[in-house]
Amino acid sequence: MSEAFAIVENLRYTHWNQETPTLRGVSFSIAPGELCILVGPGGSGKSTLASVFNGEIPHLLGGSMEGRVIVDGVDTAVGLVKDLSQIVGHLFQDPESMFATLCVEDELAFGPENLLMKPDLIRAEVDRLLVEIGLEAFRDRLVWNLSGGQIQKLGLAAVLSLSPRMVVLDEPTANLDPRSTRSVHELVLALRERGVTILLVTREMDDFLLSQADRLIAMDQGLLVANGSVQEVLRTKGAELRDLGIWLPETVEIGLGLGEGFREGSMPVTAAQTMAALGSRGLLPPVLRGREIPPLAQAQDILVEARGLCFEYPNAYRALRGVDFCIRKGEMLAIVGRNGAGKSTLAKLLVGLLKPREGELTLFGKGARGWSVERLATKIGLVFQNPEHQFLTDTVREEIAYSLLARNIDGKAEVERLVGECLGRFGLEDCADMHPFSLPAGMKRRLGVATMLVCEPELLIVDEPTYGQDKQMTHRLMATMEGIREKGVGIVMITHDMRLVQEYATRVMVMSEGRAIYDGESARLFASAALLDEANLRPTLLQEMLAIYEAEGGRVEGRISSSEDFLAALAPSLRERQRSPA
Amino acid sequence: MSSGPSLILVDRDSYLARVYPLVKLGWVFLVAVFLFLFRSPLSGATMFVCLIALALLGGRVRLSRIAMSGRFILLLGALLMLFHLFSDPGQVAFRIGPFLLTDTGLRQGPVFFFRLSVVVLASFILIWTTDTRDLMASLAKAGMPYRFAYAVFLALRFLPLIQQEVDAVRDAHRIRGRAARTSLSHRAKLWGRYVFTVLINGLRKAETTSVSLETRAFGAFPTRSYMKEPIFRRRDLVLVAVTLALAGGLLVLERL
Numbered sequence: 001m002s003e004a005f006a007i008v009e010n011l012r013y014t015h016w017n018q019e020t021p022t023l024r025g026v027s028f029s030i031a032p033g034e035l036c037i038l039v040g041p042g043g044s045g046k047s048t049l050a051s052v053f054n055g056e057i058p059h060l061l062g063g064s065m066e067g068r069v070i071v072d073g074v075d076t077a078v079g080l081v082k083d084l085s086q087i088v089g090h091l092f093q094d095p096e097s098m099f100a101t102l103c104v105e106d107e108l109a110f111g112p113e114n115l116l117m118k119p120d121l122i123r124a125e126v127d128r129l130l131v132e133i134g135l136e137a138f139r140d141r142l143v144w145n146l147s148g149g150q151i152q153k154l155g156l157a158a159v160l161s162l163s164p165r166m167v168v169l170d171e172p173t174a175n176l177d178p179r180s181t182r183s184v185h186e187l188v189l190a191l192r193e194r195g196v197t198i199l200l201v202t203r204e205m206d207d208f209l210l211s212q213a214d215r216l217i218a219m220d221q222g223l224l225v226a227n228g229s230v231q232e233v234l235r236t237k238g239a240e241l242r243d244l245g246i247w248l249p250e251t252v253e254i255g256l257g258l259g260e261g262f263r264e265g266s267m268p269v270t271a272a273q274t275m276a277a278l279g280s281r282g283l284l285p286p287v288l289r290g291r292e293i294p295p296l297a298q299a300q301d302i303l304v305e306a307r308g309l310c311f312e313y314p315n316a317y318r319a320l321r322g323v324d325f326c327i328r329k330g331e332m333l334a335i336v337g338r339n340g341a342g343k344s345t346l347a348k349l350l351v352g353l354l355k356p357r358e359g360e361l362t363l364f365g366k367g368a369r370g371w372s373v374e375r376l377a378t379k380i381g382l383v384f385q386n387p388e389h390q391f392l393t394d395t396v397r398e399e400i401a402y403s404l405l406a407r408n409i410d411g412k413a414e415v416e417r418l419v420g421e422c423l424g425r426f427g428l429e430d431c432a433d434m435h436p437f438s439l440p441a442g443m444k445r446r447l448g449v450a451t452m453l454v455c456e457p458e459l460l461i462v463d464e465p466t467y468g469q470d471k472q473m474t475h476r477l478m479a480t481m482e483g484i485r486e487k488g489v490g491i492v493m494i495t496h497d498m499r500l501v502q503e504y505a506t507r508v509m510v511m512s513e514g515r516a517i518y519d520g521e522s523a524r525l526f527a528s529a530a531l532l533d534e535a536n537l538r539p540t541l542l543q544e545m546l547a548i549y550e551a552e553g554g555r556v557e558g559r560i561s562s563s564e565d566f567l568a569a570l571a572p573s574l575r576e577r578q579r580s581p582a
Numbered sequence: 583m584s585s586g587p588s589l590i591l592v593d594r595d596s597y598l599a600r601v602y603p604l605v606k607l608g609w610v611f612l613v614a615v616f617l618f619l620f621r622s623p624l625s626g627a628t629m630f631v632c633l634i635a636l637a638l639l640g641g642r643v644r645l646s647r648i649a650m651s652g653r654f655i656l657l658l659g660a661l662l663m664l665f666h667l668f669s670d671p672g673q674v675a676f677r678i679g680p681f682l683l684t685d686t687g688l689r690q691g692p693v694f695f696f697r698l699s700v701v702v703l704a705s706f707i708l709i710w711t712t713d714t715r716d717l718m719a720s721l722a723k724a725g726m727p728y729r730f731a732y733a734v735f736l737a738l739r740f741l742p743l744i745q746q747e748v749d750a751v752r753d754a755h756r757i758r759g760r761a762a763r764t765s766l767s768h769r770a771k772l773w774g775r776y777v778f779t780v781l782i783n784g785l786r787k788a789e790t791t792s793v794s795l796e797t798r799a800f801g802a803f804p805t806r807s808y809m810k811e812p813i814f815r816r817r818d819l820v821l822v823a824v825t826l827a828l829a830g831g832l833l834v835l836e837r838l
Contacts, residue, residue, distance in 0.1 A: 054797050055797075056793055056796075056797060060793050060796055060797075061793070081796050081797060082796075082799050082801070082802035085796075085797045085798060085799050086799065089797075090797055092790060092794060094787075094790060097787045097790035097791055097794070098790065098791065098794035099791075099794075100739075100791070100794070100795055100798065101715045101739075102590070102713055102714060102715060102739065103594075103713065103715070106713075106715050106809070109809040110798060110800075111798045111799055112807075112809075113806050113807050113808055113809060114799040114800050114801070114802055114803070114806050115799050115802060115803075116803050116805065116806060116807050117807060118807065119807060119808065119809050119810070122807065122809040123809055140594065142590065142591065144590060144742065158798070159798075162798065162799060314588075314644075314646040314647065314650050316646075348753070351757055353753050353756065353757070373756045373757065374756070374759055377756070377758065377759035381757075382757050384750070384753075384754050384757075386750070386783075388779060388782075388783065389750050389751045389753075389754035389755075389779060389783075390754040390755070390757070390758055392755065392758060392772055392775050393775070402758065403758065403759070406759030437782065451758070
């Protein structure tokens with residue numbers, strides 16, 4: 001303990017506006033220069049814990065705190081925030097709200113200016129940081145005009161401008177496209193190389209970071225449920241983490257599925273490690289047989305069709321540059337692409353919030369200009385990224401009922417019946433009388449989807465369906481959407497989550513710089529490195545594993561789109577091996 | 583990334599963007615004073631046209647941006663004008679059904695329209711052409727404690743964020759559809775929720791920003807340094823001088 005950089009001792013904390021503690025006796029330590037990953041399901045207390053190291057708790061956020069937090073020898077309850085901020089930097093979940101200025105270089109100068117550094121020294125520090133995060137070319141750019149990945153990098157650099165010896169990063173890659181996620185992770189590793197102690201809070205474990213992290217800590221309901229080296233935690237507590245709904249890499253899920261014998265010694269984390277381990281144990285058959293590939297929906301079932309669709313905002317930003325696509329009944333179309341590729345603009349055009357100026361957009365057989373938003377709302381549902389924007393009433397129950405009333409379903413008994421059904425379907429019964437704004441983030445999301453699905457739209461658009469959801473709830477949500485898709489409803493999901501695309505999408509459209517550069521099956525997309533590169537995407541770990549398998553002479557038949565499918569495909573060799581263990 | 587907020591700095595290389603921020607702040611006050619002195623709608627209209635030209639040429643602000651940001655203000659100005667057209671006492675000039683238009687109303691209506699529109703347009707020009715950080719630095723340089731100067735800055739910094747929030751909530755509410763047979767009180771309640779959502783999310787953002795500032799050593803010392811400070815040049819006063827000459831000339835002309 002004496003060598004630790006940060007020590008948390010029996011920490012209990014209750015927010016000022018809550019009665020039950022968010023942290024309920026947490027103790028652990030982080031060694032200097034360690035890269036520590038903190039995971040846990042939504043509402044487990046991760047973000048609260050992230051706020052204790054630089055004195056935000058208790059100095060700025062109030063509440064009642066018991067126990068001790070020592071950072072670099074300083075008790076945070078005694079130290080001043082201005083001093084602690086030079087020891088520990090904290091990158092918040094929403095870095096855009098952190099920004100104190102309008103322009104990139106001013107943002108980096110803000111901290112050093114507060115510390116009364118001389119202008120020439122500040123300038124040198126800003127130059128150094130711009131090089132470090134790769135934003136030299138964006139020095140004068142307004143922060144509004146940065147992409148999601150650039151905003152995260154700028155936020156991190158702004159924190160680093162005070163030269164802290166420890167940084168706490170709260171979900172720094174939430175909502176980023178896969179390649180931007182990787183580049184933020186590379187930056188994190190470079191910091192570790194410089195000796196900075198790092199605590200990275202995340203919902204989703206990434207193989208790249210996990211394979212290089214020193215420590216893995218898991219939380220649930222305000223308590224630590226795992227703490228140790230990555231390998232130790234994955235081997236001994238992996239199943240527990242999976243059952244908590246934490247997103248584990250597919251490789252780890254496969255490792256857990258193959259039983260203790262497979263992960264003896266170490267748990268493979270990367271695709272290459274997993275394939276090597278499977279190969280050395282003779283578990284890879286010459287042919288991996290997956291599920292049957294469902295046929296694409298037929299052309300006569302078209303709900304929406306666009307030809308040469310363009311859109312330019314009043315500030316001359318050209319978001320769409322001639323997009324051709326269609327959406328058919330009973331398909332689940334994933335729209336993917338880098339941040340700023342035009343996906344959200346397309347969604348707004350589909351629901352009538354924007355009107356096309358060039359090209360054709362036909363919605364349910366009628367030109368888009370002929371539809372009002374209110375009329376279209378009876379046919380299309382859109383679940384926004386921030387569900388709070390959509391809430392209109394004072395209880396969860398009323399919120400669902402409002403959707404029915406808006407569709408002229410107003411018989412009291414009928415409304416009550418449908419609301420009751422919907423509450424059950426989305427696991428919202430226990431909070432039916434709560435205020436929508438007081439729900440945890442995951443439940444808000446579910447309520448957002450519920451308010452749209454209760455009216456049985458012909459087309460449902462969901463922006464980032466997995467945002468803020470643990471794995472079980474994601475699968476429950478997706479199963480519900482699968483159910484309505486099978487009944488003929490068209491589903492469009494706008495997402496960066498390639499696992500979701502791989503597992504659920506019947507078709508995928510890739511957008512890049514306002515154009516659709518691919519429209520087809522997800523398997524073909526993952527096989528094209530050039531396409532992935534152009535759209536800032538990356539294959540999933542499972543796809544990487546299958547690519548290695550095929551490169552080594554294996555053959556894949558059918559569709560393997562989840563770790564469960566992969567395990568099912570390995571089942572014959574497992575049985576074979578059990579029959580002849582030698 | 584989409585259209586982005588419309589009330590933000592547009593182009594930091596334009597002529598107006600290079601004018602010392604405090605000079606521009608003073609200029610807005612000057613424009614407001616003259617507009618309250620004008621009695622003729624022609625003077626207000628001339629100023630309106632000149633300010634549009636200034637925004638386009640001196641600030642490199644697109645006409646579409648001006649139209650987008652100014653539509654509500656123009657609407658408000660039009661309502662104010664209508665109010666004066668029909669309510670000011672004087673000789674009856676026209677009769678439209680039960681409504682009477684007086685000669686005073688016909689004169690005062692446009693005066694009030696331009697009074698409101700031009701003052702707001704001048705404020706928008708300040709926002710479109712000023713890096714609010716420079717405004718803060720120049721206020722601090724002029725002797726204002728930097729915590730107060732920063733409060734001015736933050737207010738302007740939050741304007742586009744609130745604008746984005748308003749747009750997002752409006753869009754989201756429209757998509758929910760409209761409940762049929764809803765009473766006026768219910769509709770008022772929905773409007774209340776609109777404001778509530780914007781307010782709650784605005785306050786959350788403000789709280790995050792405030793905590794972030796503290797954790798980045800803001801206020802650690804009684805003073806702070808600046809990597810770059812805006813520099814006052816005499817030629818910045820050209821803006822004030824031209825405005826004085828133009829508005830002064832108009833004032834003299836309407837009193838001849």
